Amino acid sequence: MGRYLLRRLLIAIPSLLGISIVLFTVLALAPGDPFGELASNPAVPPEVRMALRAKFGMDDPIFLRYVHWLVAMLHGDWGFSFVSRVDVDALIWQRLPATLFVIGTSQVLALMIALPIGVYAATRPYSVFDQIASTFAFIGFSLPTFFTGLLLILIFSIDLDWLPFVFRSDLSATGWRWYWEEFRQAIMPIAVLGMFQGASWTRYVRSAVLDVIRLDYVTTARAKGLREGKVVIRHVVRNALIPVVTLVALQMPAIFGGAIVTEQIFRVPGIGSLLIGSILANDTPVIMAVTFVFSCLVILFNLIADVLYGWLDPRIAYR
Amino acid sequence: MAGSTPASLTAEAASRAAAPQVSPARDAWRRFRRHRLAVASSIVLLVMILAVLLGPLLWPVAINEIDFTARLEGPSASHLLGTDDLGQDVLARVLYGGRISLSVGLAAMMVSLLVGTLIGAVAGISRGSVDAGLMWLTDLFLSLPQLPLLLVITYLFRDRLKQLMGAESSVFILLVAVIGGFSWMPVARLVRAQFLSLREKEFVEAARALGASTLRQVMRHILPNSLGPVIVAGTINVAAAIIAESTLSFLGLGFPPDTPTWGRLLFDAKDYLDIAPHWALSAGAAIFLTVLAINFIGDGLRDVLDPRRIM
Numbered sequence: 001m002g003r004y005l006l007r008r009l010l011i012a013i014p015s016l017l018g019i020s021i022v023l024f025t026v027l028a029l030a031p032g033d034p035f036g037e038l039a040s041n042p043a044v045p046p047e048v049r050m051a052l053r054a055k056f057g058m059d060d061p062i063f064l065r066y067v068h069w070l071v072a073m074l075h076g077d078w079g080f081s082f083v084s085r086v087d088v089d090a091l092i093w094q095r096l097p098a099t100l101f102v103i104g105t106s107q108v109l110a111l112m113i114a115l116p117i118g119v120y121a122a123t124r125p126y127s128v129f130d131q132i133a134s135t136f137a138f139i140g141f142s143l144p145t146f147f148t149g150l151l152l153i154l155i156f157s158i159d160l161d162w163l164p165f166v167f168r169s170d171l172s173a174t175g176w177r178w179y180w181e182e183f184r185q186a187i188m189p190i191a192v193l194g195m196f197q198g199a200s201w202t203r204y205v206r207s208a209v210l211d212v213i214r215l216d217y218v219t220t221a222r223a224k225g226l227r228e229g230k231v232v233i234r235h236v237v238r239n240a241l242i243p244v245v246t247l248v249a250l251q252m253p254a255i256f257g258g259a260i261v262t263e264q265i266f267r268v269p270g271i272g273s274l275l276i277g278s279i280l281a282n283d284t285p286v287i288m289a290v291t292f293v294f295s296c297l298v299i300l301f302n303l304i305a306d307v308l309y310g311w312l313d314p315r316i317a318y319r
Numbered sequence: 320m321a322g323s324t325p326a327s328l329t330a331e332a333a334s335r336a337a338a339p340q341v342s343p344a345r346d347a348w349r350r351f352r353r354h355r356l357a358v359a360s361s362i363v364l365l366v367m368i369l370a371v372l373l374g375p376l377l378w379p380v381a382i383n384e385i386d387f388t389a390r391l392e393g394p395s396a397s398h399l400l401g402t403d404d405l406g407q408d409v410l411a412r413v414l415y416g417g418r419i420s421l422s423v424g425l426a427a428m429m430v431s432l433l434v435g436t437l438i439g440a441v442a443g444i445s446r447g448s449v450d451a452g453l454m455w456l457t458d459l460f461l462s463l464p465q466l467p468l469l470l471v472i473t474y475l476f477r478d479r480l481k482q483l484m485g486a487e488s489s490v491f492i493l494l495v496a497v498i499g500g501f502s503w504m505p506v507a508r509l510v511r512a513q514f515l516s517l518r519e520k521e522f523v524e525a526a527r528a529l530g531a532s533t534l535r536q537v538m539r540h541i542l543p544n545s546l547g548p549v550i551v552a553g554t555i556n557v558a559a560a561i562i563a564e565s566t567l568s569f570l571g572l573g574f575p576p577d578t579p580t581w582g583r584l585l586f587d588a589k590d591y592l593d594i595a596p597h598w599a600l601s602a603g604a605a606i607f608l609t610v611l612a613i614n615f616i617g618d619g620l621r622d623v624l625d626p627r628r629i630m
């Protein structure tokens with residue numbers, strides 16, 4: 001298992017490098033200029049602008065700039081936000097917990113929806129329950145997150161007035177009250193993301209379980225007198241989860257996309273809303289760093305998927 | 320196994336439909352018809368497309384006619400879906416936005432199919448380093464964070480392109496290229512997998528033995544037989560592209576503010592959710608219905624064209 005993990009980690013490095021090259025090229029090719037505003041400002045003489053450009057190495061050839069940037073990133077020097085006047089890494093560390101909290105909890109919710117419903121539907125294929133579940137799954141992943149978010153706000157914040165629709169990071173309450181308020185404001189973002197993911201995972205789980213449940217070893221397990229629940233959980237679900245893990249790993253970029261939208265709707269102070277804010281402000285170092293953090297997260301979750309693989313199917317780890 | 324896919328709905332299937340025996344097209348239609356939700360969805364989608372194309376003729380209200388006496392009004396006889404914050408007719412704007420959203424979806428699907436088929440075909444037919452390199456590229460693109468990159472690229476390149484062309488057409492081309500450029504990977508994988516199994520099949524071997532060039536083997540024998548799953552993936556891609564475009568517009572980074580795409584309508588409507596929910600609901604329902612219909616059609620087509628895959 002240890003060697004398998006190490007190999008996976010080594011495979012992740014070229015992917016990260018490749019992603020960083022793609023990102024850097026996109027940004028370097030783009031016409032936006034962080035010093036563009038200075039050019040139209042008569043109080044800033046052109047020499048100062050040129051000196052600034054030279055200081056930040058903006059006139060170097062692109063390859064050199066990439067190497068400089070990469071070395072700086074590896075040293076933990078993520079640059080300086082032109083707009084917020086803070087170090088980029090400080091900005092990101094400040095925003096990352098909210099994003100991870102919302103994404104993590106919503107994935108747990110999605111799993112809690114998808115696993116029982118998917119397994120139950122697959123053990124009774126084409127029953128009424130299965131058809132209802134499938135239809136709801138289709139509806140669930142056809143509803144874009146931004147629309148579900150608005151619908152939930154409309155129903156629970158405006159009509160019923162149960163939940164706050166703006167996520168606040170400066171709650172004044174303390175103790176239990178604080179946890180309660182935090183929970184109340186997190187319900188809707190988590191529900192939006194969780195339902196969307198849960199709907200598509202339900203289909204994956206169902207089809208994967210359907211594949212496995214007709215195999216001979218399941219019949220064997222039944223024939224030797226195991227209880228149905230044990231057959232399903234120990235023999236069917238564990239094996240069915242292998243393809244599901246692949247599909248979930250492939251979906252990771254989409255999950256982060258959904259998180260950006262949700263953060264924007266509910267004004268969650270995470271890195272998604274940071275990204276949109278910095279794009280609108282043309283704050284290149286922050287855009288670069290946040291996009292890179294998103295890529296790292298995708299790769300990290302792919303690694304976790306690989307570990308799960310090794311656990312679900314020991315043959316993979318020893319190959 | 321993969322190569323034993325029965326005949327697919329391709330152009331040649333249509334031309335063969337004139338033959339006396341049960342044609343693949345008719346057979347496919349028979350199987351598609353059994354999928355009731357898919358048939359219903361096709362009708363819904365057809366109605367949507369017709370409404371979007373012909374609607375402005377039947378509902379000749381200007382999309383930008385500002386009327387401050389009728390701001391944020393609910394549905395009425397003169398404004399079937401109500402009005403927005405400037406007194407503009409929501410129905411007219413939803414119909415206009417549908418043209419953009421649907422055409423972005425279709426065009427982006429075309430781009431993703433073209434790129435995906437090309438890369439998948441090249442990777443599948445050539446062994447060794449070309450295959451490995453292209454598949455590494457595919458995996459790399461699969462692990463790129465797509466929405467952040469979409470946002471960054473549209474934002475960065477929008478102004479440059481706007482100088483070259485009109486605001487609307489430049490954003491259209493940019494969005495189609497970028498959305499298509501980030502959704503070809505599943506298609507490439509499918510096509511490669513099909514190619515790998517099909518090229519070892521007897522009928523391709525026979526063509527090879529008869530001296531057919533690689534290009535002819537691909538165009539005449541392998542590609543037509545591998546199109547079934549590709550069509551299914553393409554259908555799903557239309558829905559994904561519509562959602563991607565709406566997401567960008569919803570975040571305020573898609574089409575220019577005066578172009579009423581579905582996502583943009585939602586973006587504008589979200590600040591008036593409490594006093595004019597009809598505005599957000601009509602735009603959102605349009606997106607939802609279209610995407611749902613396309614997904615159901617994709618599911619039906621999968622049963623028809625690609626019976627082995629279940630997901």
